[in-house]
Structure formats: structure tokens, C-alpha cells
Amino acid sequence: MNQPLFSVTNLSKKFGKTIACNDISFDLWPGEILGIVGESGSGKTTLLRSIAGLIKPDQATINYQHKNKTLNIDQMDEPELRHLQRTEWAFVHQHPRDGLRMNVSAGANIGERLMANGWRHYDDIRAEAIKWLEAVEIDAKRIDDLPRTFSGGMQQRLQIARNLVTNPRLIFMDEPTGGLDVSVQARLLDLLRGLVRDLGLSAIIVTHDLAVARLLSNRLMVMKDGQVIEHGLTDQVLEDPQAAYSQLLVSSILQV
Amino acid sequence: MPILQIKNLHKKFTLHAQNGAVLNVLNGINLQVKAGEIAALCGPSGAGKSSLLKAIYGTYRIDGGDIKVKTTKQTINIAKAEPRQIMNLRRDVIGYVSQFLRVIPRIGALDIVAEPAIMQGMSPDQAHSIALDLLDQLRIPQKLHNLSPLTFSGGEQQRVNIARAMAAPRPLMLFDEPTASLDPQNRQTVLELIAQLRDQGTAILGIFHDPADRKFLHARDIHLSAVKEAEHV
């Protein structure tokens, strides 16, 4: 494909008088993983939610390439957008409980997107659910258990399985390793990277953790006060940061 | 035309935390490296040898001049390239062996070595067999192959790093002190592998501190402090 998969132009979003995102533009090309980093309150999560269609930006042109056709996301009807969100897109929330149905089994959580897309064969749905539980390293025996009986790391992996089951092309992630132990984080990062590579996904990942950004993303955007203050290859931004704030951010990484 | 051609390259660092102090690390560098040639960057510590490698690899942004890399399809100027062009170059054209291995914890050495080859489109089975062969040549014991190299010694990590680059050779290879922490036996293996690459037509630019290494490789020395005079392009 010789054009961006996803492109955002002049996105702005205010909450009252607070400017959460100010005139942000970027492109995402097929197979790219873009990290958005910045401190709390920098507007990165608002940006992610705006581009993923979860909240409406005040202003933006958002284009998405779908089968040689450019879809204008910001002008799209809600049913069409929802269809996109449950087929070609995926959104992984920071807190698994925001992205999972806690009162239905793991298998049903994974199967929901399939059933929403017309799957009507129980055994097929179940086989697919088992395949995805294994892909995210959850014992298939847990298929009928409720997510609340899972550990935080398992819940997050279940959320990822639930999202990837329809083979999306674009995945949005909000602090996917946020609330997890360091050892669990590493496992999840490894898993995510493998899945993204094997499935040819493109991804936009919001994180405040530069180590996560380094390991997962090809490109980085640094945000501060609703602005993108630096944008480049991940190693460029981390090893040769230009803006004063990026230099401060990078020099603040804890070394082990 | 050579595979790598650098003209009047400038790079400076502005340190905002130190009242905007400016460090000029590369001042008008000119050089070129041809296919089947090994060029060695020489010069005192702080002359900008590693910085130059990072500039060529696209890690450092360029303040002036050109870094032209010739591919089968086109010539790309890294100084002005888009991030995704650089990503593609890294996958298919430029390989870089840094001094440090930076990988995700939990992935085994064998998978790490095979990864770049798989990214280039090689089948996982073939990539793994090549990776296995390289790890054997570089004397990484079999029992370590499935362990994360983050637990390895410095020398072992460096050899994994080299194997990773060798498993997916690209037309232009950059080496930053590849033999620095290796014992004589492994050092010899690494040098032989690099010489093999050269004989296969790879353009190689590296930092080799030991004059014996440079001699073994028949490297053409490029003195960084005197680059301007040495290389009139």
C-alpha cells in the first residue's frame, strides 16, 4: 500500500477551557507501531480516544484506508463506526474491567466479537476461543471461568484475545501494561510484539513508560500540554531527543 | 557509485538541561564505502566514531549534509528520509551491531537471532536453522539457546548481537567495536565472519580499536579528525 493506513490531520479537543489536544497531525503506515508518550495530563489518552472514535474531537480530519477506499472517520455514522470498531479495529483499555464483560466467561468474552459478526456455530466459536486463549498463554481449561477469577495479567491478556479474535488491522492500546507487575509486563510485551509481528498489525500505543515504548514501537510521539513536541523513530527520540522536555523525559528513565 | 556516500555531514547536540550548551560532534564529514570493502573509523575517544555510525543508521538526526545509501531500487538520503523509509532501510539495507544488546526480556537467544531474518521474509524454520548455526560458530552453548540473553555475560551478549546481524546480512553493515569484550578465540571467529561478509560483497564500516583486527580485515582506515582531508569526494 502506498499510502498511510490511518491519518490524522489538525485534531483538537478541549474540555471546557482546558486544551487536551492542540492541532495534532500524524500518519500511521501499514505495519507501523506508533508510541505516544508523555506525562499524565499531556493529552495522550484523549488523543487516543478521539482517533479511535470513543470521543468526538472538536475538530479533526481522520482518514482510514479500507479496501482501497478512504473512510472519513470523523464524518462517519455511528453504526458504521461501530462496525469498524468491532471488526478491523481493536481497543485495549488500561483497566481490563473496562474492556471485558466481567459477568460472562472467558470464552464468551472472546466469542462476543465473533457472534457480533454473525458467527452462529457454537463449536466453531468455542474452538476459536480456545485457540486465542492459547495464543495469549491462558490455560484453555479456564475457558468457562469468569474473568474476575483471573489475575490482573491474565485479565489483560484475555482483553487482548477478545480484541484480536476478529483479526483487526489496527489496534489502539491505552497503557496496556499499566497496572501489572514488572515480570508480568515483560511477558505481555513479548506477547504483544509477537502478535503484532505475526498478524501484520498496525498499532497506536499510549504509554508513560518509555521502556514499553522502546520495546514495542517503531516510532514515537512525545506529547506535552496537548501538543506533539517531538516525533520520530523510537531510537531517534530516545537517543537524540531534540526538545528540552524530551531530553528531560529521557534522562529520567530509571536504569537497572 | 559506492553503497554509502557521506557529504559534508554535520551533527551537533544541544543540551537544554545545561543552558542550551552545544556540542559539535561531527563537522563536515565526507566519506564513502564501496561494496566488498571494509572501512575502519579511527580516531581518539570523543572523535564521533559511534555518533557517525548512529547518524548513518538514522538514530541521530542530521543538522547538515547528506548520507546517501544506494539500494537496488533507489538512492535514499538518510539525512532527509521519512521514518518509514529508514525502517525499511534497516530491514533490508543497513545492519547495525551496537555495543549493547537491547531486547525484550523472556525471549530466548535463538529467537532473537532469527528475528531480523524472519522480518526480511525468511521462513521461521530456515531462520532458526541459520541462527542455530551462527550461535554454534560463536560458541554459545546449546543450553543457553532458549534463555533470554539478558542473563548472559557481556561477551555472550555481544556474540548474540553479532549473530543477530549475521543471520540477516544486509548490503551495508555497521559494526561498533564488535570484538571489544571477546576472548581471542571468539574474536577470531567474529573477524572471520566479518571478512566473509566482505567477500560476499557487503560494504562494511566499523570501529575496530585493535590495529591487528584492522590488519586482519585489510581495512581502509578513515581518521575521523582528519576525515575532510582524507576523503575528498
Next chain:
Amino acid sequence: MSQSIISPAIISPATQIDPNYNFAYLNEQTKKMIRRALLKAIAIPGYQVPFAGREMPMPYGWGTGGVQITASILTPDDVLKVIDQGADDTTNAVSIRKFFQRTAGIATTLNTSTATVIQTRHRIPEQKLQQGQILVYQVPIPEPLRFLEPRETETRKMHAFEDYGLMHVKLYEDISQHGHIATTYAYPVMVEDRYVMDPSPIPKFDNPKMNNNPALQLFGAGREKRIYAIPPYTKVVSLDFEDHPFEIQAWDQPCEICGAGDSFLDEVIMDDQGTRMFVCSDSDYCQSRSEVQS
């Protein structure tokens, strides 16, 4: 079944209206409002129409939604039948029947085929309904998606966008927990290939009767203030999986009173020793079959 075999006792003729009430209790404005909601519901089969439900002289859960619909559609010439779990003689059925006798003075009946309006709680009569008849259901919870999605804003969107994956999640959970679809009542249906609908807590045995039924079917939820409808001859399909198709309940034995093998049976405990018998839940059906036999 011909009219001649019906014993006259089961029809109570029209009586005087209690002069303290407007016809059928509700004032004319309210009835108009409810009729407008009904028209909309009939125009969009399976769609839940909100309406300004009134307080009725009975508690929620006793059929306030159904009673308001019945009150709004009754004419002085109507013949009303009221059933609760298939029976005409339970407290709920008797009191609603008396309520309309007093406030509307209309004729009432226990006989399915004589009735023009049948208000029901939790059953569809076994006797096949005819064109011109109206079946009014009492509905406790009208939203089929409610147990899985508590947000009304979200369920409304799901209906609007035909985003019904969640409905099958419920059936999936049934199979994964019980090995089969264990939902036996309030079994969700798809109406005219568009809206997923909760048929009120009728047994799934009755679900096939909703499909292509010549009668008009109206649903009223008093507490939730929703009205929905299935017009005559509308396609109603019970949701299922290809490898777990929809099935109705079956019994190993026929009704022990009338011998019917095609009706919904209730299990009745006979004594302290646990002796049980299975009899028709539809009392009119059972009685009329017994009368034919005797």
C-alpha cells in the same frame, strides 16, 4: 371446536359500569396516548416504544402494563379473557377480570376462541388464535439485553444499530454451563429480521406460536413503561446456534386429565409423599377437551 360444546357458564354477559369510573378506568387522554404508542409499536414490530405509564390500582408486577393496554383498546362490545400461567382462575386473572367487569362493564369469558381480547401472564393459549383477536402480554422486563448490558443508553444503540452479538453471548453461556441452551422462558426472538425482542416470561414452548400468528400481539411493561407489538402474520424466529438449534420442551407423558400430548404441562404435587401428576397449564384447553370426551 364448535361453539355448541362450550358451556354457557364460562361466558359472563356485559354488566353495568360502576358510574364512578370512566370506561375502562383510564381517562380518554391517557388512552389516546397509549393508543399512539401502540400504533407506533405495531408499525415497528419488536421495537420498544416508551409511553407515559400511569399508576394503576394494583402493584407493579401484577400486570399494570398489560392492564393499561387492555384498558386502551377495549370497546363495549369486546369479550375479555384473562389468564395467569394459562389458568383463568388464579388470583391475578380473577382480579383483573373483575376490574374490567366493574370499570368497563364488558362481557368476559374463559374460552379462548370466544374472546376478542386476551390478557395473559406467562402463556399463549394452546387453542390457535384467530384473525381479529388481540393477545395482550404482561411484561416484567422488556429489554432482552438488560442482564448483560445494564446501560439503557447502550442497549438502545444496540437495537438501533442491530448490534446483537451480546444476545448470543447469553445463549453461548447457557451452552457452556449446561451443555444446551438452558433458557426455558423469556427466550429471545428476532422479529421480522430486525429487532431482538423479549417475549415476556412465556415458556419457550410457546415461542413458535408467535410466528406468523393471525392475532395481534401487544406487550406492556408497566414498571419500565414500554410497549411493543407483533402485528398479525409477522415472522418471529427464536435465536439459536447452528449446532444447538432451538427446541421446545417435551414431556414423556400426556396430560393426566385430558390426555393431550401437544400442550404445555404443569407438574402438580398431589400429597406429602411427593406424588405428582402432569396436567395442562392451559385450563380452558384442558377443560374443553375433557368435556368433549365425557
